[in-house]
Amino acid sequence: MATYIWQTENWPNFTYQAEAILTPLGKCRKLQGELLQQLATLDENFSLEAEATLLEAEALRTSEIEGIQLNPQSVRSSVAKKLGLEDAGIGKVGQYEENLVDILLEATLNKNAPLTEETLFSWHAALFPTGYSGRHKIQIGHWRSDEKGAMQVISGRPGKQIIHYEAPPAERLPKEVGSFLEWFATANEKDGIIRAAIAHFWFVTIHPFDDGNGRLARIxxxxTMAQDEQTSRRAYSISAQIAGNRKAYYQVLEQTQKGDGNITEWLVWFINTLEQAMLKSKDLIKQTLAKADFWKTHATTPINDRQRKVLNKLLDAGLDGFEGGLTNKKYIAMTKASSATATRDLVDLVEKGMLEKSAGGRSTTYYIEITY
Structure with a gap:
């Protein structure tokens, strides 16, 4: 009896219940159309700013899912440099961050380029520029081997380990990857969202590399979604959404990988996750437009660099992102200004109508009156 999906007779001919995905797919498609229309309303500068924010989230979160914590400033610097934003060059950029941002951009900018073995090898090499994953040397530019045993997804302490999944043997990889790449090149007639979900699941199930398979599956x-939408602009971050629900992500993968080839549950989960990512992106675009309106209103208001920095942080945080509001103490922490300078700056911003003051509790707080 087959333990894993790749051991079934029908592999890799996936099946699913169309009626189960019809409603969530319709909702997601409607939201996708609204989101793309929203993006079209942004001018070039703010469209780039929104894309930069999403690209940063994708880089940070796709690594976080694998337990890799990146320096946000390093990622921001790399993204800014690639997109030609004002803060390009601020902060030191590591080789991994630089390579990851390159791959993420390539996947959408060159969306119609063939996905080949060479592409996968180059992406994999870029993810592991030293040839090591942590302290372990891994195969770069090659499929994994089984010299150290089968490729397994394991959790738990030694002696009490649980095997969640075992990938196909290494000897099958050329054929397995070949079948996947052939399907990917010819499956454009399928619904784009369903195609993206299948591509993600199929690749991570083959697990062709020693490490980095999850990151490559998300790339x-x-x-796939860029091909579906025929745009090179990133409209949302699915990795950020997955990162916020990692436990469910691994659970549905495991259940489907131990199934008989029916991937309905995975498809429903993927579509719902994509919908949530799009909803967050819509909020980001509203926030970006509100930020644009704010600076348009105050285009000729004279302020210093400290004030501009703090105002941008407030605008980027949105309605609920700046817990407790802005205080003199927080202003000092962000700008390194003295207490007296912080007080003068804040009073000046209130007088110019850029901040409003709320006296409550033990300290005065400040906020921006803006509609998102």
């Missing part, structure tokens, strides 16, 4: 997902 392939980005590429």
């Amino acid at each position: 392939i997902t980005d590429m």
Whole structure:
């Protein structure tokens, strides 16, 4: 009896219940159309700013899912440099961050380029520029081997480990990857969202590399959705949404990988996750437009660099992102100004109508009166 999906007779001919995905897919498609229309209303500068924010989230979260914590400033600097934003060059950029941002951009900018073995090898090498994953040397530019045993997804302490999944043997990889790439090149007639979900699941199930398979699966997902939407602009971050629900992500993968080839549950989960990512992106665009309106209103208001920095942080945080509001103490922490300078700056911003003051509790707080 087959333990894993790749051991079934029908592999890799996936099946699913169309009636189960019809409603969530319709909702997601409607939201997708609204989101893309919203993006079209942004001018070039703010469209780039929104894309930069989403690209940063994708880089940070796709790594976080694998337990890799990146320096947000390093990622921001790399993204800014690639997109030609004002803060390009601020902060030191590591080689991994630089390479990851390159791959994420390539996946959407070159969305219609063929996905080949060479592409996968180059992406994999870029994810592991030293040839090591942590302290372990891994195969770069090659499929994994089984020299150290089968490729397994394991959790728990030694002696009490649980095997969640075992990937196909290494000897099958050339054929397995070949079948996947052939399907990817010819499956454009399928619904784009369903195609992205299948591509993600299929690749991570094959698990062709020693490490980095999840990150590559999500990059392939980005590429597939860019093909579906026929845009090179990133409209949302699915990795950020997955990162916020990692436990459910691994659970549905495990259940489907131990199934008989019916991937309905995975498809429903993927579509719902994509919908949530799009909803967050819509909020981001509203926030970006509100930020644009704010600076348009105050285009000729004279302020210093400290004030501009703090105002941008407040605008980026949105309605609920700046817990407790802005205080003199927080202003000092962000700008390194003295207490007296912070007080003068804040009073000046209130007088110019850029901040409003709320006296409550033990300290005065400040906020921006803006509609998102």
